[in-house]
Structures are given as structure tokens and as C-alpha cells.
Amino acid sequence: MKIELESQNDLWMDNAIVNFCELTSSIGADVSKNPSKITIAVPDSDKFAEELSQEILRRTVPNLIVDDEDKKTKAKKQVKKDHILIQENKKIGGEVSLKEKIYDKNESREILVDILESLEGDSKRCVFCGRYFKKNVKNLQQASYPFVTKIKSLSGVRGLSDYFKDYCPLCYLIGVLEWLDGSMIYRTFPADRSYLFLPMMNDLVDLNEFKQYYVDLLGTDRYSNIKNPPMDGPEYTPGKCSTLLYFYEKFFEKISGDGDVCSECSKWGVIEIPLSGSVKNPKLNTINIPDHIVGLVRSMVKNDYAPYTEFIRNTNLLKLEGGIDFDETRIFREKISEAIINDDFGSFSRPFLPRKKKRIIMRKEAYEALEELLWQWRCKPMGIEKDDLDTIKSVGNIVAAITKNNVGLLYKLDKARNSKEFWSVMREISRKLVGKDETDIKSKIRPTSLDSLVQLVKTNEDDWKEVRDLLIIYSSMYHSIRSLKQGD
Numbered sequence: 001m002k003i004e005l006e007s008q009n010d011l012w013m014d015n016a017i018v019n020f021c022e023l024t025s026s027i028g029a030d031v032s033k034n035p036s037k038i039t040i041a042v043p044d045s046d047k048f049a050e051e052l053s054q055e056i057l058r059r060t061v062p063n064l065i066v067d068d069e070d071k072k073t074k075a076k077k078q079v080k081k082d083h084i085l086i087q088e089n090k091k092i093g094g095e096v097s098l099k100e101k102i103y104d105k106n107e108s109r110e111i112l113v114d115i116l117e118s119l120e121g122d123s124k125r126c127v128f129c130g131r132y133f134k135k136n137v138k139n140l141q142q143a144s145y146p147f148v149t150k151i152k153s154l155s156g157v158r159g160l161s162d163y164f165k166d167y168c169p170l171c172y173l174i175g176v177l178e179w180l181d182g183s184m185i186y187r188t189f190p191a192d193r194s195y196l197f198l199p200m201m202n203d204l205v206d207l208n209e210f211k212q213y214y215v216d217l218l219g220t221d222r223y224s225n226i227k228n229p230p231m232d233g234p235e236y237t238p239g240k241c242s243t244l245l246y247f248y249e250k251f252f253e254k255i256s257g258d259g260d261v262c263s264e265c266s267k268w269g270v271i272e273i274p275l276s277g278s279v280k281n282p283k284l285n286t287i288n289i290p291d292h293i294v295g296l297v298r299s300m301v302k303n304d305y306a307p308y309t310e311f312i313r314n315t316n317l318l319k320l321e322g323g324i325d326f327d328e329t330r331i332f333r334e335k336i337s338e339a340i341i342n343d344d345f346g347s348f349s350r351p352f353l354p355r356k357k358k359r360i361i362m363r364k365e366a367y368e369a370l371e372e373l374l375w376q377w378r379c380k381p382m383g384i385e386k387d388d389l390d391t392i393k394s395v396g397n398i399v400a401a402i403t404k405n406n407v408g409l410l411y412k413l414d415k416a417r418n419s420k421e422f423w424s425v426m427r428e429i430s431r432k433l434v435g436k437d438e439t440d441i442k443s444k445i446r447p448t449s450l451d452s453l454v455q456l457v458k459t460n461e462d463d464w465k466e467v468r469d470l471l472i473i474y475s476s477m478y479h480s481i482r483s484l485k486q487g488d
């Protein structure tokens with residue numbers, strides 16, 4: 001027989017088709033692909049079921065289940081990963097037993113034989129793929145399609161249960177096996193939720209190539225799977241956008257050695273799975289990263305200034321009474337990552353603003369990577385020269401000195417709604433400077449820098465906000481450095 005899988009334009013199912021293609025290729029099946037269809041030759045169904053079940057069981061640990069130990073007794077036990085939406089039976093001897101028999105060592109082969117035998121016929125038609133089939137093996141459930149609770153088109157005149165039965169054995173099979181997909185990126189907060197990332201591409205051949213190219217960047221740890229070489233474990237990115245940003249950095253690091261190897265994907269389906277509650281209602285969001293941001297990350301990685309690895313990961317929020325504020329640091333890192341991924345410079349500058357009793361500190365390499373990021377992301381496209389940037393920095397020093405005991409002015413700068421309001425705050429700062437006689441200010445500023453800033457904004461009238469945001473970042477950085485030095 002032949003198994004034909006046509007693209008369904010559905011995030012889960014298309015990724016599942018490509019995963020099934022990879023799974024069957026790995027047992028030596030004859031697979032042919034075109035952009036909208038994958039065909040698998042099955043000359044001997046018994047042999048196919050036998051070999052496929054072996055491969056499924058071989059991958060179940062560690063892709064779905066990991067080895068762990070009991071906190072109290074230290075006895076070895078298995079744990080199902082938090083993002084896997086397959087129900088469990090009670091553990092026997094510390095071993096996980098999943099309710100889907102396809103993952104059970106005693107029943108997997110039998111179920112596969114049943115699936116293959118239930119295909120050919122015309123008594124039913126699948127609501128997913130449109131295929132006619134003999135009988136259904138499993139109803140449509142979350143284990144094979146996570147969004148089952150969300151399908152509006154299924155709540156028609158007929159009872160829901162009728163539709164749940166119009167689900168062909170093949171859609172069940174590929175859907176339930178998608179959990180084995182080693183190229184599914186995941187990130188779990190132990191107390192909160194899991195994020196799953198799946199690439200969205202219409203062309204099945206491209207999707208397959210992309211996933212195969214990056215799959216070895218991923219490990220199998222319980223909570224997170226983007227590897228962090230040379231460490232032994234994964235990188236614990238603080239959230240959704242930092243995970244994607246870090247992924248692209250690893251991806252481009254790999255590509256830089258190989259040249260252009262596959263089409264890149266910049267559109268992702270992000271499935272959010274809550275960890276609490278008996279009914280897990282996953283949310284699906286789409287993140288579409290602008291091409292020039294993907295290009296920016298690529299160019300930064302090429303120059304050894306990877307934004308997450310070099311800058312974000314090396315930046316911390318320090319409590320003035322001492323010690324790093326880990327919660328605030330995580331929030332800061334995620335917000336900065338989010339602003340980059342969304343190409344939102346205004347949101348990028350805001351987290352730098354000074355806050356009560358905490359200061360941003362960064363290592364030298366982080367500061368250098370930040371400067372390069374500001375340069376490539378903002379200054380270059382706006383036509384700002386290095387001299388102009390020096391002007392902004394110099395004014396940043398003035399603003400930092402003036403706002404040392406008056407942070408409100410920095411916030412006022414951030415809230416300016418138009419260039420008039422911006423100038424009004426700048427004049428206020430300038431007036432305060434006249435009365436100051438601090439040698440440390442005078443040594444760091446160019447006397448003409450305020451005039452130069454006026455000139456710079458006049459020539460970039462439409463981009464006044466960008467100049468303002470650059471100024472806020474530098475002022476806040478210098479503010480932070482000053483207050484740490486003086487310990488106030």
C-alpha cells in the first residue's frame with residue numbers, strides 16, 4: 001500500500017506530516033516528497049508496523065518521558081514532560097504509562113496494524129484530510145490534536161461526538177506521533193506554563209529541510225531544549241521571545257559554517273500550555289519576525305555580537321543593597337528580547353529607565369554588543385553617523401548628571417508625545433546644567449553637544465522619537481553607572 005499525506009494548512013498537522021516523513025525515512029521506508037504531498041511506500045504492512053513501533057518506542061524516552069529521581073526517597077523514576085498533552089495511567093514501578101497505546105511497548109505494534117487495516121474503505125470521510133476510510137480507530141482528542149477544544153466548525157447541527165468519530169486513522173496516527181518530533185522547540189516554566197514552537201511554512205519540502213537542518217541544535221532536557229554548548233544542558237531563556245531570539249542565534253552560528261543551506265522560516269506558531277488545571281486549554285499565537293530583524297540577528301551573530309548571548313545574557317539588575325534581583329533580571333531580559341523580535345525600539349529603550357533601588361549592570365562584552373546593536377538596528381538605517389552617536393552619548397552624560405537626583409526628568413523625556421514636548425524637556429535639562437558646576441560633568445561632555453543634538457533632530461525631524469529613545473538608553477546607562485559609583 002501507499003500512504004499519501006497532503007498538506008492540510010494546519011500548524012500541528014503539517015508539522016506532524018513532516019515528522020512522520022522523517023520517522024518513516026529513519027526506518028528505511030521509501031518516501032517521496034513534493035511541496036504539497038508526502039508519499040510513503042509500504043510494501044509489507046506487517047514489517048512496517050513492526051519496525052515503526054520499535055522506532056516509536058525507542059524515541060518515547062527521552063522525547064516524551066525523561067528519567068528523574070524522587071525528591072524524598074531519591075529512587076529513580078520517570079516523568080512525562082510537562083508540555084506533552086497525553087494522559088497518563090498510574091505509574092508502575094516508577095515507569096510512566098501513557099494512555100495512548102501506540103506508546104505502550106506491549107500494544108504499539110498491534111495498534112499500528114489496526115490503523116493500517118482500517119484505512120481502505122469508503123464508509124466514512126475524515127473532517128481533517130477529506131480522505132474516505134473504513135473505520136475510525138480513535139476519536140478526535142487532544143492527544144493527537146491539541147486544539148480539539150477550539151474547533152468551532154465542529155460544533156454544527158450534528159452532535160459533536162459524530163464529528164469526533166469522523167477522524168481517520170492516519171490523521172490520528174500522524175497527530176499523536178507529533179509529540180515525538182525532536183525538532184519541536186519547547187520551554188517550560190516549572191510553575192507556570194510551557195511554550196511550544198513550531199515553524200509555519202506552506203511548502204512541506206521546505207518545512208522538512210528547515211527542521212532537519214536545526215534539529216541537532218536541540219536536546220531532550222525536561223524543561224527546555226535549545227542546547228547551550230559548551231555547557232551540558234539547555235539554555236534557560238526567560239520566556240517566549242528570548243527563546244526564539246536564542247534559537248536564531250544558534251541557527252545562524254551553524255549556518256555561518258555551512259553557507260546558505262535551506263530556506264529560513266520567520267513565522268512561528270507558539271502553543272502556550274498551562275501547567276495547572278485538569279483540562280489543559282492551549283492557546284495558539286503566531287509570531288511573524290520581520291525579515292530585516294532576522295537579517296539583523298544574522299549579521300550580529302556573524303560579527304560575534306549575538307544580541308541574546310553577548311548582550312542580554314550578560315546584563316543583570318543589581319539591588320542597591322547588594323545581590324542580583326533574579327526575577328527583575330528575567331523580566332528585563334525577556335522584555336528586551338521581545339522588543340527586538342517585534343522590531344519595537346520604543347519598548348526596547350523603556351526597560352533601561354532607572355528604577356528604585358535597582359541598577360542595570362552589564363559586562364564589558366555586553367556593553368559592546370549593545371552599542372553594535374544600537375548602531376546596526378537604529379543608527380545605520382536612519383543615516384546617523386558615528387559623530388552623531390557621540391553627540392547623543394555626550395548629551396546622555398549630561399542628562400544622567402542632571403537627573404541624578406531627579407529621575408522624573410528622564411521619565412518625562414520618555415513620555416514626550418511630540419518633538420515640541422521633547423524640546424521642552426531638553427530645555428529644562430539645559431537650564432539645570434547652567435547652574436551646575438560639577439567637574440565630572442564638564443570632563444565628560446562636549447560643550448557644543450546640546451547644540452549638535454538640536455541640529456541632529458532638525459535634520460531627522462521624522463525620526464525624533466528614535467533619537468529620543470537612543471538618548472534614553474544612554475542616559476539611563478550612565479545614570480546607572482553614576483549611582484553605582486556613588487552608592488546612592
Ligand SMILES: [Zn+2]
Pocket residue numbers: 126127128129130131167168169170171172
Ligand atoms: Zn484524516
